[in-house]
Amino acid sequence: MDYIKILNYAIDVILPPACPVCGQPKHYYNGRRIDICRSCQDDVSYVKEPMCLKCGKPVKSDEQEFCTDCSRHEHSYDQAAAVYEYSSAVKNSIYRFKYHNKREYADVYAKEMMKACGHMIKMWNPDAIIPVPVHSSRLRSRGYNQAQLIAVQLGRLSGIPVDDVSLLRVKKTAPMKELGNSERIKNLQNAFQVNGKVVIYSKVLIVDDIYTTGATFDACAKALKDAGVQRVYGISLCVGDGF
Numbered sequence: 001m002d003y004i005k006i007l008n009y010a011i012d013v014i015l016p017p018a019c020p021v022c023g024q025p026k027h028y029y030n031g032r033r034i035d036i037c038r039s040c041q042d043d044v045s046y047v048k049e050p051m052c053l054k055c056g057k058p059v060k061s062d063e064q065e066f067c068t069d070c071s072r073h074e075h076s077y078d079q080a081a082a083v084y085e086y087s088s089a090v091k092n093s094i095y096r097f098k099y100h101n102k103r104e105y106a107d108v109y110a111k112e113m114m115k116a117c118g119h120m121i122k123m124w125n126p127d128a129i130i131p132v133p134v135h136s137s138r139l140r141s142r143g144y145n146q147a148q149l150i151a152v153q154l155g156r157l158s159g160i161p162v163d164d165v166s167l168l169r170v171k172k173t174a175p176m177k178e179l180g181n182s183e184r185i186k187n188l189q190n191a192f193q194v195n196g197k198v199v200i201y202s203k204v205l206i207v208d209d210i211y212t213t214g215a216t217f218d219a220c221a222k223a224l225k226d227a228g229v230q231r232v233y234g235i236s237l238c239v240g241d242g243f
C-alpha cells in the first residue's frame with residue numbers, strides 16, 4: 001500500500017464520505033463502497049422514457065414529443081437532459097449540497113450524471129463544460145458555486161475541459177422559486193455575460209443543479225449564442241416543478 005492510499009484510507013476513517021440522499025456514511029457492499037444506499041435508491045427516481053425531446057422532462061405517453069412547456073415556448077438552448085425527477089429526497093439532498101457545505105456530494109452527482117446522461121453527452125460532443133455561474137456576491141457569501149463543483153467532477157469523468165471563467169452572472173437576481181414563468185424570464189434578462197474567449201467554442205454543455213422552466217438554461221444559452229457559440233446543451237441533476 002502506498003502513502004497516498006494510506007492517507008486516503010485515513011481520511012475515509014476520520015471523515016467518511018456520505019450518501020447524498022440520507023447524509024449517513026456510505027455503506028459497503030461486496031467490499032465496495034456504494035454511493036447511494038440501497039434503501040435510499042427507493043427514494044430517488046431517475047428520469048426515464050418517455051421524455052420530452054427538448055428539455056428531457058418525463059412526459060405521459062410515447063406519442064407526446066414535447067412537454068406542455070416546450071410545446072408552448074421556444075427555448076434558446078438546443079437540448080437538455082436531467083438525472084432525477086423531483087422528489088423531496090432529492091430536494092433535501094440538493095439543499096444540503098447548496099447551503100450546508102456538503103460539497104463532497106458533487107462527486108456522486110457527477111457520477112450519476114455520467115451514468116444517466118453519458119450517452120447524451122457523447123452525442124452532443126461539446127467542446128467545453130460551463131457551469132451556470134452565480135453572482136460574485138453570492139459566491140463570496142456561500143463560498144462556492146454548486147454547479148461549478150458538479151461541472152469540475154463531470155469534466156474529470158468525461159475528459160471534457162471545464163470553463164468556469166467565460167460565462168459570468170453580472171446581475172443579482174431574485175430567488176427563482178418565488179417567481180412564475182414570465183417573471184423568471186424577466187428576472188434573468190441580461191443576467192449573464194460572456195468574456196470574449198467564448199467564441200472559440202462551437203458547442204457548449206452547461207451544467208446546473210435544478211431545471212424547472214428552463215429560464216436559466218435559456219438565459220445562459222442566449223448569452224453564449226450572442227457571443228458566437230453555435231449549440232448549447234444543458235444537463236441538470238434534477239428536473240421538476242416542485243422547487
Ligand SMILES: [Zn+2]
Nearest residue numbers: 019022037040
Ligand atoms: Zn443513504
Ligand SMILES: [Zn+2]
Nearest residue numbers: 052055067070
Ligand atoms: Zn420539455
